[in-house]
Amino acid sequence: MDTNFQAGALQRDITPPLGTLINGEFQSRYANKIHDPLYAKTLALQRGSTILLFVVVDICAMQQDFLDEVKAEIKKITGIPPSHILISATHTHSAGAITDLLMGHADLAYRRKLHRILVDASVDTLSVLKPSKIAFGTVDAPEHVLCRRYKMAPEYKPSNPVTGGYDSVKTNPFGIEEYIVESNSEPDTQLAYLAIKGLDDSWISLLANYSLHYVGDAERGTISADYFGCFAHSLKQGLAPEDDFVGVMSNGTSGEINIWDFMGSARYPNEMHQRSAFIGRDLADKVLQDIPNLHWEENPVLEVLFEELPVGLRKPSESELESAKQTVMDTDYEHIQLDDDGYRRIYAREQVLLAELPEQRNFPIQSFRIGSGIIGALGGEFFAETGLALKEAAPLGKYFTICLANDYVGYVPPVHEIALGGYETWRCRTSFLEEMAEEKIRTALLRQMEWHNK
Numbered sequence: 001m002d003t004n005f006q007a008g009a010l011q012r013d014i015t016p017p018l019g020t021l022i023n024g025e026f027q028s029r030y031a032n033k034i035h036d037p038l039y040a041k042t043l044a045l046q047r048g049s050t051i052l053l054f055v056v057v058d059i060c061a062m063q064q065d066f067l068d069e070v071k072a073e074i075k076k077i078t079g080i081p082p083s084h085i086l087i088s089a090t091h092t093h094s095a096g097a098i099t100d101l102l103m104g105h106a107d108l109a110y111r112r113k114l115h116r117i118l119v120d121a122s123v124d125t126l127s128v129l130k131p132s133k134i135a136f137g138t139v140d141a142p143e144h145v146l147c148r149r150y151k152m153a154p155e156y157k158p159s160n161p162v163t164g165g166y167d168s169v170k171t172n173p174f175g176i177e178e179y180i181v182e183s184n185s186e187p188d189t190q191l192a193y194l195a196i197k198g199l200d201d202s203w204i205s206l207l208a209n210y211s212l213h214y215v216g217d218a219e220r221g222t223i224s225a226d227y228f229g230c231f232a233h234s235l236k237q238g239l240a241p242e243d244d245f246v247g248v249m250s251n252g253t254s255g256e257i258n259i260w261d262f263m264g265s266a267r268y269p270n271e272m273h274q275r276s277a278f279i280g281r282d283l284a285d286k287v288l289q290d291i292p293n294l295h296w297e298e299n300p301v302l303e304v305l306f307e308e309l310p311v312g313l314r315k316p317s318e319s320e321l322e323s324a325k326q327t328v329m330d331t332d333y334e335h336i337q338l339d340d341d342g343y344r345r346i347y348a349r350e351q352v353l354l355a356e357l358p359e360q361r362n363f364p365i366q367s368f369r370i371g372s373g374i375i376g377a378l379g380g381e382f383f384a385e386t387g388l389a390l391k392e393a394a395p396l397g398k399y400f401t402i403c404l405a406n407d408y409v410g411y412v413p414p415v416h417e418i419a420l421g422g423y424e425t426w427r428c429r430t431s432f433l434e435e436m437a438e439e440k441i442r443t444a445l446l447r448q449m450e451w452h453n454k
Helices: 064-078 108-128 226-239 274-293 318-329 340-354 384-392 415-420 437-452
Strands: 005-013 039-047 050-057 085-089 130-140 149-152 169-171 180-183 190-198 203-210 246-251 302-312 360-370 373-378 399-403
Touching: 005 108, 005 130, 005 190, 005 203, 005 246, 039 108, 039 203, 039 246, 039 302, 050 108, 050 246, 050 302, 064 085, 064 108, 085 246, 085 373, 085 399, 130 274, 190 274, 190 399, 203 226, 203 274, 203 399, 226 246, 226 274, 246 274, 246 399, 302 437, 318 340, 360 437, 373 437, 384 399, 384 437
Parallel strands: 050 085, 203 246, 373 399
Antiparallel strands: 005 039, 039 050, 130 190, 149 169, 149 180, 190 203, 302 360, 360 373
16 A cells, blocks of 8 residues: 555644734734633644645734745745745734734734744654545534625615715624615535545544634633634534544635624524534534545545735725825824724824835645645635635535634635625725735735646
């Protein structure tokens, strides 16, 4: 039997200390409680001289400058090219902060600590490789994914803090549900996964992918891995493997998708952390029921494609910038309130900072072929429409997109969604690529998939 293919997985605790900055909201938070541990989870696949390395991190976002430094050190120690390393964030909003997001600031001490852990974990994973096999699987899980962008009745006009005008859709219409007409898009309801076992049938890892933004049922200052961690915990309990099994949930194309049903009744428990636990357990149960149907591949081919695509930025005009500067000069950001006027001031600051960025950015696009399947990686928050289009072009049940991978540019909506407005499209440092960026990026990844499928 050919045992050329090997795999190994590890996880390392990255739980930040109390007092660490947390981002993922409009303002900074500080960790004053730890509900459950956070992890960096690594999965290495090797066939011959080719090694693919996945690193999935319980954190909100990581940008390319940080990730390039991590990858460069991994290459220096192991020889693995950066193009063969995929590092992604789960996008839990209850984790340490290593990059600025709106007025949620980075914690530089935690950033240094995380760098070291990611490098060491990646290097150590190569020491646990063993002869292995893989299988791709999918299950349908429509219960937990809902579009959060809604078309509203004419009598309600959603305000846009960037333009000062009105949008055609409203994101998360809390308290104004009576004005909802319909949701604006269809979610990707599929949970896709890559299962990895040793040739002795011992479990090594399972890398899952689901297009649910996050749950967010933790108290404001609490550290938690959200449903991503609950899924991994429930999966391990169900499989009852050895302690070295690593269960992983990655974030798919979930830019406009969450669990809040604004047009229906409450479907989840109301207690803190219970929704994450419920969803994580339910998704794990679906996977556990599907595992007996898998078809295993014992010596899968490994291939990598990677490119950096030049993409333009949306930036304020001269008049918009001057107006934003005046607003910033008139604002006490230490005491800002999160109301319509506060959002206007926050986004004015974003215009001033956005104007300092280059006119163009190189966007990383990566794809791994693993046997009969392909995994794509994109460095932002893409809408379900993007993921569904990519899956449509792939062999059935053999593809998924890991988002928030190798960079973080914020939201990358399709051009027609930008025209409608809404929170995800508001121009800022977490939504700034040119209007046609999604189409250009999707087309580039489709080209890679076509090459893999030849």
